Amino acid sequence: MIPVSPELVGPAVYAFVGHVQSGGSVAPGYIDPGTGSMLIQAALAAALTLPFVLRNKARAIVNRIPRRRTQPLGLGEGKPALR
């Protein structure tokens, strides 16, 4: 066993070492994830990745567009002062 701790090597390396030390088994944890479930999950995740990335990019682009400021048309607060 390699003596590591999360504080020493960081979470990602720690997890990777743990995964290797467990013999690269299906997954850590204590519940049965189900063979079919693991396989379909991997397939779905791969299929969902591109639409997910594109949707996030589209959302980021939309968020960058400056929103047109609207002024209230009626009387009251917020109406630009007449000059």
Added chain:
Amino acid sequence: MEDPASFRDPSGVVFRRDGVVYRQINRSFESEWALFGTSGLRDELTRAGLLVPHERVDDVEPLDDRAALVIRPLQLDFVSYPYEWSFSQLKDAALTTLEIQERALRSGMSLKDASAYNIQFVDGRPTLIDSLSFEASAPGVPWVAYRQFCQHFLAPLAVMAYRDVRLGRLQREFADGIPLDLAAALLPGRTRLRPGLGAHLHLHARAQRRPGHEPSTRASSARVSDTGRMALLDSLRRTVEGLSWEPDGTAWSSYTALTSYSAAAAESKTRIVGEMLARVQGARVWDIGANTGAYTTIAVAGGHRVVALDADAGAVEQLYRKVRAGEIRDVQPLVVDIGNPSPAGGWALRERRSLTERGPAPVVMALALIHHLAIAANVPLASVSAFLAGIGSDLVIEFVPKEDPQTQTLLEARRDIFPDYTLEGFKAAFAARFNLLEEAAVADSARTIFRMRRRDA
């Protein structure tokens, strides 16, 4: 004493000592626990109200020699189970689980289980109670709890939304959530065409049916990128958010609006209940047959914390929506048919406690209930008295006589085989176990409300 529901996860164990619940963290989980703290995830989830707060205690003897440390979580008044939740309670619990997993992944960790039993409603909000549910996220490895999430949340929500909300009770039958092949068979064929349900339920169910060859090898070949994990969670979230159910058509959800009370009777009943609750002993109330919570509100206004039970999923749904909107606090609405209350279940019948084992109340409110038990369900008055005495010491109960329009409706199509169902018969049955302390007639009606205290209390 070890909690009988805490045995599956070798990371730790829940135990009770002097009435306080503790959680022992075992040495085998010590490094994961440390990572949970140093990653900042533990504080982040607690601050966001997604994880039940806890504190380390060094002055409490651990349960056994596996222990690394002991923590004391926030103590809960009442533990509920997913088969007692309304549609929106289960949906909110599902979304909370997904949010926790998303935050965990961003911190280099992952939920190692996604059991609906790990969620409890704290101040009306779904909250994770299992602080030991986290592990370091191994790169490329799929989410181990994906199947469990689909069985515990997605499958019941889908059959409740698309078939019948009462199918939520199936969760009581299956200890690890509704099997996906069963859910797929129950769902209408058109749900195969819905992207989320088609993938996470129908395809998923088919994938489970395929015979596996060298399962461990094949499963270990499944890889998921970091972005793929987030995409999967995003898809699950949108699928859950897309499921909805409205309580319009259920029997009792419109009861308050359709009640036969006159305004004078309703006002009188409200005043009597408020006055009697002011004189009971105990802050916790079980409102049995709470409907949409008209009298629950009175109990809360009087400073009580209420578990509001009703058999009608629509009524409970409406009450939960009020709780979620912040219109009413200190209420735990639950779908429970008191004529057939939640039994004990799980391994050795000790993993899930029955409704009565989760008592005592100690105050029980049973308004407009007795005629449903005694006449609609044929339960003898003496048996009702014994049951209520078993769950609470103080009782506020309404007697609804045969001449009341609601009782008349129950007797409309059947023979009256209830000669003892009279005010005198009611008093005699309850006097055997309770001292009758107060009695008040509801104005403009034939009903009477009693305040009683169990004889040995």
